[in-house]
Amino acid sequence: MTEFHAAFDRGLTGELESLWPHLEPGDRTLGALAVYRNTTIKARIDALEANYPTVLQMVGEDWFRAACAAFVAEQPGDTPVLVDYGVGFPGWLARFEPARDMTYLAPCAQLDRAWTQAHLAKDAAPFEAREAAALGPALAGVTANLHPSVQLFWFEWTTPSLWLAHRYPSPDASLEWRAEAEGLLVHRPGAEVQARRLSRAEWVFLDACRLNRPFGVAAAAAQTAAPGLDLSALFAGLIALGAFTSSSIPKD
């Protein structure tokens, strides 16, 4: 390590005195230091703004950027891949005192992060209905991977509806925040990220698949969660959504 780098590092976090021995005296020094400080802070806040658009929309630009400035000071980040910056932001928001009355903010931030993860996830060919049909009775024993972009959520409050109303606005969207359990699937079967509410049975089915249970076990779990369920409709619906990938279907 060099003394210069160590001193500059401290200078960026506000300990300016450590830098003086490394600078030529001049009246613009503080202004020039501010250029670096401002650039690094602005780049991080801009990245958070791009990564958490729903949170920004909910609280407005001024509140958002002020909150981000506090976050940036605590978690400056370790990666030049700025789309990955701020993974800790949802958890941090949940503890951020000024956000205490906005209990929906942290879970909505969590869904913004899920959107980005789905957007950047590995590409994979979805499992098609005709592949399922071709398997016949063997299907129940097959374990299918979820598509690599799939993220499953189950909330005790109406986070999914509230988030969807902001991120995918529609005329009948509900902005109500109440204690009613809702599930959500966020994934990207093709080029576009999709988000869709899940019933309890759908969520249970997909969650079993996530834990590498065969389709038959997933089906039984879904039926237990929702007796009288039309299982083939549920299964066909999830296949049509592109929730599975064919990569792990056994070929025997």
Next chain:
Amino acid sequence: MSSLPTAGLGLKPQHYSEAAACPAAGAQRGLWFEVHPENYMVAGGPRLSWLETVRAGRPLSLHGVGLSLAGDERPDRDHLARFRALIDRFEPFVVSEHLAWSRRGGVYHPDLLPVPRSREVLNLVCDHVDEAQQALGRRLLIENPSAYLALAGHEWDEVEFLVEMARRTGCGLLIDVNNVHVSASNMGFSAEAWLDAVPGELVGEIHLAGHCPDPVWGEALLIDSHDAPVSETVWTHYDRLIARIGPRPTLVERDGDVPQFPVLLAEQARAAAAMNAVEAVA
């Protein structure tokens, strides 16, 4: 079939489809695009497929911002591996980075931080450039940064330092004419003299961009903001540089207040015309 790269543009996501559809004719015959690899270090998805579509029709340059070559820590191995994967996939015609640092003690500073041009720093930079060139399997072009701070401890002037680095590592130079103008204005040296001293055979690419005065210090502190058209002074410096060394692949960068694609194409066409004029004389 793409032509030899002449004047290029930084590729912005909002221009993906126009960039892919832009016909290779007239001033755009040699149009090429440059991206920051850090924006494409992702597992999959539409970003990579868009880049593939654009790349299918045009030469591409990968211009890194995160290797921290002038830092006092070795380049991050994982970052080098991800960079290499992009080089293997997209086969850029040129790969570049900066004489700057950004990573230290587990923190990434999203900026191009300065260093004193000391013997100690020269040794560090050369080791890091060697290591990066080895890992990436490519010769790098290294870009001169914008200077804002009068650092103590310079033992070389900037051009001498860059030339010595190139001599030791075999790397080439990416000359950012706007950075030279900004640094010259902030530090009080002659941009013409700086540019005149650069050995032409080391220059593999040229950057042009806009700058702005600092909101507090005004013209006394210019910022390399990339949020404005290339200034007339920078165009004059550019003309002078290529008149001496000959045309080089030249990039027009715009990262803030990004205008419509045709506005950027007009600046790109001006650079292409300047290159043509030089070639006609030669």
